[in-house]
Amino acid sequence: MDILHSLGHPEELYNLFRFKMGGCREVMPKLDLNSMSESLQACYRYMNETSRSIAAVIQTLDGELRNAACISYLVMRSLDTVEDDMTISLETKILILQNLHTYLYDPEWKFTESKDEHHQVLENFPMISLEFRNLAAVYQEIIVDMCNKMGVGSADILEKEINSLNDWDKYCHCVGGMLGVALSRIFSASELEDPIVGQDTQLANSITLFLQKTNNIRDYLKDQLNGQGFWPREVWIKYGKKLSDLAKPENIEPAVQCLNELITNALQHVPDVLTYLSRLKNQSVFNFCAIPQVMAIATLAACFNNQQVFKGVVKIRKGQAVTLMMNTTNIEAVKATMFQYVEEIRQKIPLGDPLLEETQRIVLSIQNLCVPRSSSGLSNRLSIIHLVYGVILAVLGYQYLSHVWV
Known part of the structure; x- marks a missing residue:
């Protein structure tokens, strides 16, 4: 099933194959x-x-x-x-x-x-x-x-509601940001990372807010079904009388606009993410910090302008997840991934979206930070991937035909 979901994505098939053949141990000892x-x-x-x-x-x-x-x-x-x-x-x-x-x-x-x-x-x-x-x-x-x-x-x-965007930041800090700060202090205390990693609590908090906001955005329907809601009133009140109204089919257009506004807010943390990751020296710490961040940007790209957020679960493909895990090994790879997914968001911005210009501005600012140094290595890798992709399709086709004609 994982292979079927990734059939149109050669790099995902290649990495699923690598992962199954033991490549998982490169990133998951x-x-x-x-x-x-x-x-x-x-x-x-x-x-x-x-x-x-x-x-x-x-x-x-x-x-x-x-x-x-x-x-x-x-x-x-x-x-x-x-x-x-x-x-x-x-x-x-x-x-x-x-x-x-x-x-x-x-x-x-x-x-x-x-x-x-x-x-x-x-x-x-x-x-x-x-x-x-x-x-x-x-x-x-x-x-x-x-x-x-x-x-x-x-x-x-x-017992306090999340009314303003500041309240949202405070909530995300309480439930996740403090963990990010603590772990950053632990990295520095181990002496595997420089003291600045643990001392710069603003950056450590920001990278965790990016993850927490992504979870809050993606889990709208799940939280509503559990009688909870973590979207800030300051935003959703512009699109409905109650937060639960956004799940009603007749409100799907304003609901998606609300969703897009929250994703635009979350994207503001990406520059801090890149600065934080650029400071890391230890490979295991880098992998630990970088993998959730690239998973989050991929999730936001999947959720952006997507009605499915209000109807069910939005998840990235397993092939995507494996590719992100296998490829996220240095800051340049992270930048390339961030560039790719914010470009996907940019292409999905509706012309009538209230925050069209703001979202475009944030996307451009992120892309300016992520311009890749060289594409030659990527081109070589993609050539290999397409070759492997062809071999895999040939094998699958052979197995299928053999099964049909037996």
């Missing part, structure tokens, strides 16, 4: 679970159960960074699970959110009353807190600080 303690194995299992995409990129990190990032994610996921669980009383939510950072030093604390789909991180929190305490002191300090600030921030916005 296999974990040596046998060398881990039972509790650490459990932490990696919880991470895979709650987010396979996050687990995939965390697995790319070197040495002690991998464990520190894994625990950071699980702590954030624990906070997020409490916040999202509509069956937990407001009083209990606030208590846990404000105090979870202290529970990291309590070997016994756990919460068994969650009905959220990710309840296992709360029920088995002693496993997570144990591995937290096994981390180097410098990583513990960073994670506790993140957990404290994220918990207090999340408790503060629990």
Whole structure:
């Protein structure tokens, strides 16, 4: 099925083939679970159960960074699970959110009353807190600080609506931006990256806001079905009386215009993404940071001006995802990818879109930052890809005809 979806995209077929033949290990080294303690194995299992995409990129990190990032994610996921669980009383939510950072030093604390789909991180929190305490002191300090600030921030916005674009930024910072800042500090603390990576919190926050906004935009319908909404009122009120109105078939035109405006807002973070990634020196850290960013720009390109956001799920093809993972190994490759997908967005801007000029301006500013140095290497690679593509089609055709005539 993955091959069928990518039939019109030779590079995707080529990379799917490479991926299946072991190329995945170039960007996703296999974990040596046998060398881990039972509790650490459990932490990696919880991470895979709650987010396979996050687990995939965390697995790319070197040495002690991998464990520190894994625990950071699980702590954030624990906070997020409490916040999202509509069956937990407001009083209990606030208590846990404000105090979870202290529970990291309590070997016994756990919460068994969650009905959220990710309840296992709360029920088995002693496993997570144990591995937290096994981390180097410098990583513990960073994670506790993140957990404290994220918990207090999340408790503060629990009953507040996302009214303005500033509120949207604040919400995304509380639920994701602080993790980006913490991980950046961890990268610098490991000495694999320069101090500026951890010190420039504005950039670290911005790259995470780009990811969080992409998720909020893509998940409109899913969130509505769960009784939630994370689009800022300042934007959607221009297109409907209620946020839920955008899902009604008769409102599809203004709904798509609202969608396009939010994507235009998210694109404003791309220059910060490029600056942040250009500072990274360690290959594993670069892969960890770059892969989600290129996945996000591909997702926004798929969502832009797409009615399907209000009708179902919009996902990029597996062939696309594999290609992005395999090719995102340096800043020039990231720039080429960003250029490609913002150009796709530019070509999809409707002539009557209220933000036509603004979207075009942002796209052009991004493309000016991403002008490729040379296309010769790309041309050679594409020649090889087309050759492999022809071979694959020939093999598939032969197998199909053999099956038909047997």
